[in-house]
Amino acid sequence: MNNAVEFRNITKIFYKVVANKDISMQVHAGEILSLLGENGSGKTTLMNMLSGIYYPDGGEIYVNGKKADIRSPGDAYALGIGMVHQHFKLIDVFTAVENIALVMDRSSRFNLKQVYEKAREICSRYDFQIDLNQKVYRMSVSQKQTLEIIKVLFQGASILILDEPTAVLTPQETEKLFKVLRIMRDEGKTVIIITHKLHEVMEISDRVAILRKGIYVGSVRTAETNESMLTEMMVGEKVSLNIDRPLTDEKHLRLSVRDLNVVNPEGIPVLQDLCFDVFSGEILGVAGISGNGQKELLETIAGLVKPRTGSSIIYYPDDDRDSTAQELIGKDPKTIRDMGIHLSFVPEDRLGMGLVGNMGMIDNMMLKSYTRGTGPIADRKAPKRLAVQIRDRLHVVTPSVTAPVRTLSGGNVQKVLVGREIAAAPSVLMTAYAVRGLDINTSYTIYHLLNEQKQRGVAIIYVGEDLDVLLELCDRILVLCGGKFNGVVRAERTTKEELGLLMTKMADDSKEGGKKA
């Protein structure tokens, strides 16, 4: 069999973080290959190197048997490689035809009519329903995706890469997309599809290649595998991390979430009928493929996102006593914060939410306390004490507490962020990706901090990416799948495979699972 693409020892490093490590794999001509892996396993990075967005730091790429030096998306086009990115690369104010014209062959004469005719032809061949004279900002998500595919086909690409194409589609639209992909394969084109969804992998692909933490695990023919085998390859052997999980005696109901429904600004549901409870003295883990509603969940509890009517989040500040229970929905973020519910969210770029990069530690402490006290002059003494205290206790490496936090390393920034929230003595602490990008030692410092809080009787919600950590640190783990509740498991009694399966495949009796929790 011919190889359409061959990666040889590909390595890519972003700011000391190894995204792809020594990857060698082949993509056969005329097949549909699923590229499977957890978040941050380097799937998109690898494909971006094939499509010319990134350039590898090491290794070689061979396309159709010839060594290829892909330095720009233009180079990739010339080699017949087209990619449909997860975030569409379309110009909103252009019509479909104009968007297609952007990628037309530069040597041919510029003629929008001709582009229209040729695109029309592609549409009828693959049965695409799309108005080519419509502006992109008026299109639905699935229409935009169709347009992206037309763009790739228009250039005559023979190797098509799709980055999580079904994440934004309804099941019917997905079915239609798969039909198109099969037609393409039958025409001899090579299709690479990046996905987390196991049942789709089984349905559409001929072969599956698996990446784990930037390393190529291997590939299997789809016909010779099953979902649990794939999960195992994807999540890997359980690694023992020896994270403490201190037991606490007293557990009281802190938060009770019922029928939580959230839609994003585009009107797509991101959280559906979520029901669960959070207890004091416990760490509740939240597992799920990224973008499955974790962020929205925390933001809704923190009052930053407004859920749909009918949702309810009851807060019990005073151990189990119903008399003091309060509904959180409808309260503004500051009120919720003042009630002791704190959010420390570490976004991908770390600084984006919660800290101001150009300000020092003291000023960042003040972000949360500037309203305190009377008179027009803010109190700087207390924040300064706090900054010094956090620096000393968490061993934040900084030249001074006034040095801009953006000059600190990622780990230290996170310590500041988490430290500030903990210092406010919360009763509910929500943290997302608290150890993202941290080295081992710093990660353990953060785990230790969380455990300390847990023993103090704080209810902790921990959104994490690393399943090994979730399994060892948390008491219970809530699993989200496509924004829906897919069970709560006790961490000590579950396995990595079970978690992996729950994350990628909706259990049939999900509703009942919700009650169980």
Added chain:
Amino acid sequence: METLFAWILRAVPFGTIILYGAAGEICTEKAGNLNLGIPGIMYLGGFAGFASAYLYEKGAENPNMALCVLLALLCAFAAGAVGGLIYSFLTVTLRANQNVTGLALTTFGKGVSNFFGVYVLNGQTATQSMVYKTFQTRMPFLSGLGTVGQLLFGYGFMVYAAVLLAVGMHLFFTRTRTGLNLRAVGENPATADASGINVTRYKYLATCIGAGISGFGGLYYVLDYNQGIWATTGQIEALGWLALALVIFTTWKPLNLLWGSFLFGFLYWLYQFLPNVLGITVASYVTDLVQMVPYVVTIVVLVLTSLRKKREDQPPASLGLSYFREDR
């Protein structure tokens, strides 16, 4: 009636200056670069064009008129383009903040031009020179055709060139591949990049050519509107800001320049002519207040387009942002 004609004859050249300035800025902003250095660039263009023609005429034994005009145009364009090049290097290559860079360029352009303007020209005027006369030459025959002829054809050639420029830019943006690519760069550079368009090249070229075009505005100001006098050019800066306002007023569409610029001209000269037309007298201190009207109109347009939220009337989506492919 007389007053109205005089008003038009004043408004059109005024509008032409800012038409050039705004046309250049539209070209720049379509590539996503917000060049606030236009006032400075118009200074540079005005000075370089004027000084080169003036020195050539003084130095050469038998100065050739066509060459003289060409030299003025070329130098004005080149000086503006150099301003654009400085801006591009700082904002595209070094990814400096666009607002700060633009404002610095305004100060820079004004300072440099005034320094050399005084140093080289030493307060000289070119009212008797050939280049000035050429720029002042009205359309032959046509301008003689009574009042209408006067109103339509009683201006220097650069007025008509400006009209052609605006139409040409419209066709360029809508009908050509380069124009489409340029707009794509300003809307979404990542998409343009993924489509194989060289974002850096487009940004550089659009900014330099745009700045060159804006330079013509300065040249026209000195050699026609200001009648070949360098010493009283303090107004260029105000006109530069007005050109930037005009870009917003036109909602980034070159065709709107055709009426927008002349409307601004009308509004600017409102203070002198309207009282006459209405037959009233107005205190002199009202002048400054009335000169503000073009800006007020711009704000009204901004409010209206913001309220209507029509996507086509919005600025290029990535205006003011720098682009780096491997940003994560």
